[in-house]
Amino acid sequence: MANRLAGKVALITGGASGLGAAQAKRFAEEGAKVVIGDLNEEMAKGVVAEIRAAGGDALFIRLDVTDAASWNNAIAAAVEAFGGLTTLSNTAGIIHPGGFEEESIEGWNKMVAVNQTAIFLGIKAAIPELVKSGNGSIINISSLLGMFPTAGNASYCATKAAVRIMSKAAALEFVDRGVRVNTIVPGVMNTPITANVPPDVLKQQTSQIPMGKLGDPIDIANGALFLASDEAKYITGVDLPIDGGWSVGV
Numbered sequence: 001m002a003n004r005l006a007g008k009v010a011l012i013t014g015g016a017s018g019l020g021a022a023q024a025k026r027f028a029e030e031g032a033k034v035v036i037g038d039l040n041e042e043m044a045k046g047v048v049a050e051i052r053a054a055g056g057d058a059l060f061i062r063l064d065v066t067d068a069a070s071w072n073n074a075i076a077a078a079v080e081a082f083g084g085l086t087t088l089s090n091t092a093g094i095i096h097p098g099g100f101e102e103e104s105i106e107g108w109n110k111m112v113a114v115n116q117t118a119i120f121l122g123i124k125a126a127i128p129e130l131v132k133s134g135n136g137s138i139i140n141i142s143s144l145l146g147m148f149p150t151a152g153n154a155s156y157c158a159t160k161a162a163v164r165i166m167s168k169a170a171a172l173e174f175v176d177r178g179v180r181v182n183t184i185v186p187g188v189m190n191t192p193i194t195a196n197v198p199p200d201v202l203k204q205q206t207s208q209i210p211m212g213k214l215g216d217p218i219d220i221a222n223g224a225l226f227l228a229s230d231e232a233k234y235i236t237g238v239d240l241p242i243d244g245g246w247s248v249g250v
């Protein structure tokens with residue numbers, strides 16, 4: 001155990017799987033107390049067990065990020081268990097393909113609810129505790145497709161672009177109350193979500209990555225760790241691409 005996040009209490013949405021689970025484990029290794037907020041209880045509890053087995057401190061709370069009451073419940077649980085909240089990582093997200101002609105209004109609304117409105121709800125629910133901590137940090141997970149859109153992913157691209165601008169607006173809004181807000185912009189990472197991407201699309205995407213391979217969840221976790229730590233105390237409102245150099249060549 002190291003201590004780059006000693007004294008931090010971090011709520012990580014989507015912490016049951018992929019990029020969220022990697023952050024939960026990495027944050028706990030560095031001394032944070034971790035709350036995993038997710039719908040997938042079984043997988044989340046597996047991550048909690050791993051963290052505890054490694055000597056860390058973590059708990060699971062069932063959180064539907066699209067529901068305001070569920071958010072209030074999760075924040076209250078974090079505060080009750082660990083005495084406050086210093087860090088929020090909005091990582092939960094979904095993807096399904098669909099251009100403007102194929103996407104249904106139901107699909108659009110679902111994508112907006114999980115990828116975009118959830119971040120608004122999360123910031124709204126967490127901000128009183130983050131301000132109270134005197135040293136809060138919010139990390140929102142966007143996507144390279146929210147910076148450089150591709151055809152055939154209308155709602156995903158739109159929601160992920162919104163995440164970046166919401167982060168910057170929040171960064172300005174809370175800068176004088178001691179809360180930093182930053183965005184991580186992942187390229188294509190090896191997680192269950194990429195299993196939904198057709199193999200030919202994945203192959204084509206990999207060929208565009210200067211490093212020639214997909215990223216690992218730990219690459220995102222290490223970036224989030226830095227932004228969550230006091231090492232990043234002068235950084236707010238940034239987009240941090242972690243993408244094997246992809247965005248350089250777009």
Ligand SMILES: NC(=O)c1ccc[n+]([C@@H]2O[C@H](COP(=O)([O-])OP(=O)(O)OC[C@H]3O[C@@H](n4cnc5c(N)ncnc54)[C@H](O)[C@@H]3O)[C@@H](O)[C@H]2O)c1
Nearest residue numbers: 014016017018019039064065092093143186188189191193
């Ligand atoms: N994997 C990639 O290549 C990649 C690239 C760019 C951006 N991202 C973004 O990173 C984030 C995490 O992706 P991942 O690859 O780890 O995906 P994942 O599917 O492995 O994990 C997503 C998690 O979000 C949870 N979740 C979904 N809906 C929820 C809800 N309503 N309430 C609470 N939890 C909910 C799921 O249960 C799951 O645990 C997403 O926002 C995704 O858009 C991923």
